[in-house]
Structures are given as C-alpha cells and as structure tokens.
Amino acid sequence: MSPTANWSYPTAVRFGAGRISELAEACLAAGMSKPLLVTDRGLAGMEITSKTLDVVEAAGLGRALYAEVDPNPSDTNLEEALKVYREGGYDGVVAFGGGSGLDLGKTLAFMAGQTRPVWDFEDIGDWWTRADPDGIHPIVAVPTTAGTGSEVGRATVLTNTSSHEKKIIFHPKMLPAVVICDPELTVGMPKHITAGTGLDAFAHCVEAYSSPHYHPMSQGIALEGMRLVKEFLPRAYADGTDIEARAEMMSAAAMGATAFQKGLGAIHSLSHPIGAHHHTHHGTTNAVFMPVVLKFNADAIRDKFDRAAAYLGIDGGFDGFCDFVDGFNDSLGIPKTLSELGVKDPDLDVLTADALKDPSCGGNPVEMTAENTRPLYEAVL
Numbered sequence: 001m002s003p004t005a006n007w008s009y010p011t012a013v014r015f016g017a018g019r020i021s022e023l024a025e026a027c028l029a030a031g032m033s034k035p036l037l038v039t040d041r042g043l044a045g046m047e048i049t050s051k052t053l054d055v056v057e058a059a060g061l062g063r064a065l066y067a068e069v070d071p072n073p074s075d076t077n078l079e080e081a082l083k084v085y086r087e088g089g090y091d092g093v094v095a096f097g098g099g100s101g102l103d104l105g106k107t108l109a110f111m112a113g114q115t116r117p118v119w120d121f122e123d124i125g126d127w128w129t130r131a132d133p134d135g136i137h138p139i140v141a142v143p144t145t146a147g148t149g150s151e152v153g154r155a156t157v158l159t160n161t162s163s164h165e166k167k168i169i170f171h172p173k174m175l176p177a178v179v180i181c182d183p184e185l186t187v188g189m190p191k192h193i194t195a196g197t198g199l200d201a202f203a204h205c206v207e208a209y210s211s212p213h214y215h216p217m218s219q220g221i222a223l224e225g226m227r228l229v230k231e232f233l234p235r236a237y238a239d240g241t242d243i244e245a246r247a248e249m250m251s252a253a254a255m256g257a258t259a260f261q262k263g264l265g266a267i268h269s270l271s272h273p274i275g276a277h278h279h280t281h282h283g284t285t286n287a288v289f290m291p292v293v294l295k296f297n298a299d300a301i302r303d304k305f306d307r308a309a310a311y312l313g314i315d316g317g318f319d320g321f322c323d324f325v326d327g328f329n330d331s332l333g334i335p336k337t338l339s340e341l342g343v344k345d346p347d348l349d350v351l352t353a354d355a356l357k358d359p360s361c362g363g364n365p366v367e368m369t370a371e372n373t374r375p376l377y378e379a380v381l
Contacts, residue, residue, distance in 0.1 A: 002183060002243045010152050010258050015181040015250070017243055020052055023094065023142065023180055024059030030138040030177040032092030034062050036085055038105035039097040040069040048144060048185050052096060064088060069097075072166070072275050072282070073104040074159040078118060081108045092138040095176065098197065099148035099282060102141055103156035110156075110174050112137040123155060123170035123359050131171050141176035144185045146236070146249035147197025147283045149204060149257025151179045159276050166272040168359055181254065183246035191237055192284075195332035198233040198249055200283025202226060203267050203290055204256030209308060210301045211263030211363040218262035225255035227312055230328070237332055263363020266293045270376055273354035278343045287334045288341060292379045294322050296372070300365035338380050348377050
C-alpha cells in the first residue's frame with residue numbers, strides 16, 4: 001500500500017498517489033486566480049505536465065506554462081521568466097519538476113514584486129530582511145523527482161552567469177504555501193535520475209546529521225531519512241513503477257530538505273562549483289564526493305555514525321557506514337571520479353576558491369581551508 005496523509009510540517013503537504021487532482025484547489029487556497037506553471041525544458045512536452053495543466057485549466061485558472069529553465073537555473077532564466085510573468089499579469093506560481101523547476105519557480109514568485117536585484121538576497125547574515133514581503137507572490141510546489149526537497153525549503157540555488165557561481169537565495173516566505181507530493185508523477189524517471197536524485201536526498205540527510213549545529217528535530221529527521229533511502233531507493237531503481245518505493249523516496253526527499261535547516265557541509269560546497277562550471281547533475285555530483293568527505297570528517301563524526309549505523313542495521317559502526325556508501329554508489333551506477341562524470345580540465349584553484357565561499361562550508365564539522373579543500377578535489381579526479 002502507498003501511504004496517504006496531510007501534513008502541516010514544515011508547510012501544508014498533500015501527500016499521496018493521485019493527489020495532483022487537487023492542484024487547482026491548492027492554488028485557490030494559496031490565493032491564486034491566474035497561476036503560471038514553471039518547469040524545465042525536459043518536462044515541457046511530457047504527459048504529466050499536460051495533464052497537470054488540464055487540472056488547472058478545468059478549474060478556470062487558465063493554462064500558462066514557462067519552461068525555459070536550464071538544468072542549473074540561472075539569473076538569465078530568472079530575468080526571462082520575470083518578463084513573462086509580469087507581462088502576463090500572473091498572480092502566483094506552480095513550481096513543477098525537479099530541483100531546477102522548483103528553484104526557478106520559487107525564485108520567480110519571490111522576485112515578482114521586488115525592486116532590488118536578486119543577489120541582494122543571498123543567504124548571508126540578515127540580507128533576507130532587505131526583501132519586501134508584500135512583493136512575494138504565492139507558491140504551490142509539485143515535485144516530480146525525489147531528491148532536492150526544494151518543495152519544503154526556504155531557499156533556492158541560482159547560478160550567476162557572469163561569475164559562474166552558484167548562489168543560495170533565502171527568505172522564510174519562499175517556503176511554498178502548499179505542496180503536492182504525488183508519487184505517480186515520479187514513475188517515469190529514468191534509472192540514472194532516480195539514482196542521482198535519491199542520493200541527493202541521502203546527502204542532505206548525511207550532511208544535516210553530520211553538522212555540529214544544535215537542532216535535535218532535524219537530527220531525528222535526518223536519521224530516519226537515511227533509513228528510507230537505504231531501504232527504498234534500491235527498489236525504486238530496480239522497478240520504477242513500485243509506487244510504495246516512489247512514495248517513500250518522496251518522503252525522504254522532503255525530510256532531507258527539512259533536516260538541512262541544521263546545516264550542510266563539504267559535500268555541497270565542493271559540488272556546487274562543479275555544477276556551476278561544468279553543468280553536472282547536482283545529486284550525482286554529491287554522491288561522487290560523499291565517500292571522500294566522510295573520511296575527511298571522520299574524527300568529528302565517528303561517534304554519531306556509530307549510532308546511525310546501528311539504527312540503519314549496518315555492521316561496523318562508522319567504518320561500516322563508509323563501506324556501505326561505497327557499495328550503495330556502485331549498485332546505483334554512480335561514477336567514482338569527476339572525469340567519469342564528464343568533467344574535463346577542471347581549474348582546481350578556481351573550484352577551491354568557490355567551494356570556500358559557498359555558505360554550505362559553515363555546516364561542515366571540520367573547518368575547510370584552502371590547504372585541506374584542494375586535496376578533496378584531487379581525490380576524486
């Protein structure tokens with residue numbers, strides 16, 4: 001049986017197979033009468049997208065689609081989307097898709113009524129207070145992958161095309177008003193995307209659990225999120241139509257993004273520059289870095305992962321957990337090196353500098369420096 005539930009933590013979540021049928025009701029509840037559905041180019045022509053637009057249109061809310069979103073969404077995508085949004089007179093966003101569609105959709109709704117440039121709201125100190133909260137339009141989020149968890153997040157990742165840096169844009173009101181998690185929307189995901197997105201959720205849980213910051217609720221969520229990925233990702237990978245496995249992976253994705261309110265770490269700070277410069281798949285890139293970062297953080301996290309391994313049914317404590325991660329990656333077809341991932345001639349000086357500027361650094365249990373960060377890149381070349 002596939003689970004069904006209504007949750008209000010961290011926001012209102014309508015969870016269960018077939019619940020995309022409630023999208024128009026969710027839009028109205030969020031205060032929209034003319035929503036714009038934002039997704040990526042790959043999803044634009046797919047049946048799940050046209051059927052979703054049918055639901056909105058049948059309720060008299062129009063049929064509007066913006067799908068010019070890159071795999072790593074950028075400021076250029078945002079500028080184009082804002083022009084379409086403002087000229088069309090839309091009053092809310094349905095953010096639809098994987099991380100790219102969700103992040104651009106959320107950023108679009110956030111920026112709809114702002115007068116300052118988007119980079120003024122980077123996740124630095126209290127920069128989010130610069131935003132006009134009345135200029136933030138409502139968001140309904142509909143994930144079609146089980147990885148980023150952006151549907152329950154208060155931030156987005158946007159590439160600055162002039163500096164080739166991924167920046168985190170944050171505001172508490174960027175959290176969608178309503179989320180529809182319908183595992184049937186993820187059934188068509190190819191194996192490599194199922195693996196990459198699933199391991200993104202796993203990385204979120206691992207890094208949140210490793211973070212030294214105090215947040216016991218996030219700690220508990222991260223631990224159970226790891227268990228769900230360990231148990232259900234192999235099933236979703238082996239049989240894409242296994243609706244229970246797809247549902248549990250959607251839960252794990254939302255849990256990872258809820259947990260990382262506690263912090264992320266070196267996996268993400270190393271991965272973001274690779275994605276910005278070399279346009280790799282974010283979750284798969286995280287998976288490549290996970291084994292080397294676990295070893296890097298070993299002294300600081302060993303006791304925690306001795307406990308986690310016991311809960312997860314993994315023998316050998318922290319070392320057993322590291323062995324499990326290696327085998328898990330292999331079983332899901334994850335490359336062992338950046339070159340296998342398609343990264344050619346990386347500039348390690350630039351990547352190291354960008355990694356150290358990434359806000360995820362602050363949640364790593366071992367302080368990252370130029371001297372210890374460059375070798376992490378070298379280890380996965």
